[in-house]
Amino acid sequence: MQLGLFMMPLHDPNRDYLTVLKEDRESILLADQLGYDEAWVGEHYSCKTEPIANPLQFMATLIAQTKRIKFATGVLNLPQHHPAQIAGDVAQFDHLAEGRFIMGVGPGGLGSDFELFETFDKNRGEMMVESVRMIHEIWSTDAPYNIKGKYWNVVVDKQMQPRLGIGPMLKPFQKPFPQLAVSAMSPNSTTAKLAGEQGWGLISANFTPSNQVLSHWQSYAEGAAAAGKRADRANWRVARSIICTDTDQEAAEYLSNDACSAGWYYQYLRDNLSTYKMTKIFKRDLAMPDSELTVQKMLEMMVISGSPQRVLDQLIALIDEIGWFGTLLMTHKDWDNAALHRKSMRLLAEQVMPRLGQHMATKQAAD
Numbered sequence: 001m002q003l004g005l006f007m008m009p010l011h012d013p014n015r016d017y018l019t020v021l022k023e024d025r026e027s028i029l030l031a032d033q034l035g036y037d038e039a040w041v042g043e044h045y046s047c048k049t050e051p052i053a054n055p056l057q058f059m060a061t062l063i064a065q066t067k068r069i070k071f072a073t074g075v076l077n078l079p080q081h082h083p084a085q086i087a088g089d090v091a092q093f094d095h096l097a098e099g100r101f102i103m104g105v106g107p108g109g110l111g112s113d114f115e116l117f118e119t120f121d122k123n124r125g126e127m128m129v130e131s132v133r134m135i136h137e138i139w140s141t142d143a144p145y146n147i148k149g150k151y152w153n154v155v156v157d158k159q160m161q162p163r164l165g166i167g168p169m170l171k172p173f174q175k176p177f178p179q180l181a182v183s184a185m186s187p188n189s190t191t192a193k194l195a196g197e198q199g200w201g202l203i204s205a206n207f208t209p210s211n212q213v214l215s216h217w218q219s220y221a222e223g224a225a226a227a228g229k230r231a232d233r234a235n236w237r238v239a240r241s242i243i244c245t246d247t248d249q250e251a252a253e254y255l256s257n258d259a260c261s262a263g264w265y266y267q268y269l270r271d272n273l274s275t276y277k278m279t280k281i282f283k284r285d286l287a288m289p290d291s292e293l294t295v296q297k298m299l300e301m302m303v304i305s306g307s308p309q310r311v312l313d314q315l316i317a318l319i320d321e322i323g324w325f326g327t328l329l330m331t332h333k334d335w336d337n338a339a340l341h342r343k344s345m346r347l348l349a350e351q352v353m354p355r356l357g358q359h360m361a362t363k364q365a366a367d
Contacts, residue, residue: 004038040074196223
């Protein structure tokens with residue numbers, strides 16, 4: 001079983017931008033030192049709270065300072081970009097990272113970005129699929145290019161100068177191309193079903209209760225079966241909010257304050273998604289009234305916390321409920337208490353994961 005770090009990232013918009021960028025870089029450097037396998041970084045252009053506009057640019061600053069961790073986009077919002085731009089940017093990054101890269105993509109998830117890029121009233125799921133098709137065709141064919149679609153065209157023909165090397169687009173370092181994954185957050189996610197149909201990897205969001213996470217896999221497996229594909233649980237990544245401390249009491253005291261970064265994180269997500277009537281994402285029981293979605297209730301439902309033993313017990317219970325999966329993604333939170341969050345990352349890697357891996361192997365063998 002592998003371990004990764006997933007960061008939107010989400011920060012208090014009143015904090016200094018350079019400071020949070022340094023903090024986010026520090027968290028990935030620490031993850032690499034602790035043996036984490038992956039680091040996922042999101043893309044948001046019009047939000048001070050989710051302040052990384054270009055995850056490839058951000059992660060490129062860390063390639064030379066890390067040894068083993070794979071970088072991943074969580075996610076590139078494909079409807080917001082021309083496919084040729086993504087194809088070129090990703091191919092370049094994949095070479096710089098010498099293949100330490102996973103290509104996470106999605107249809108977008110931020111209303112202000114939809115408005116900015118004029119995708120609000122478009123079929124973003126359809127756009128995402130078309131973009132992936134075009135990107136893969138660019139990478140698997142040679143110039144001239146004449147790739148036509150509903151939303152974009154990729155044409156390089158009359159302006160080619162083969163003698164000067166003008167016209168061909170860069171292929172990625174990984175052959176035939178980097179692993180591709182999409183994220184799912186809604187119950188019975190149509191995106192998860194699409195991922196199964198396409199044979200892509202799947203990431204289940206950390207702000208979804210475990211029973212809804214199970215529905216992601218069920219949708220994925222349904223999509224794979226419909227397409228005649230085998231649904232491989234090794235390609236399933238499950239993100240969870242985890243606060244691992246020396247004692248149960250230390251975690252409980254930290255989380256008892258609604259203003260702690262985990263509390264602030266879920267309050268922000270609740271208030272944001274309620275704007276679009278999407279609060280069902282947070283609910284174990286879809287009949288639960290929104291008035292019951294207090295910060296403390298959300299922390300109770302979606303944060304795994306406590307001593308290493310208690311965190312291990314909760315993760316084992318999660319696996320027993322949803323089945324085995326390939327990678328656990330610990331979700332990064334604003335470092336309101338830097339020492340606590342660093343310790344949480346370390347305890348998870350050093351004291352929890354070795355024992356959790358043993359349980360996961362047992363579940364996998366029984367599958």
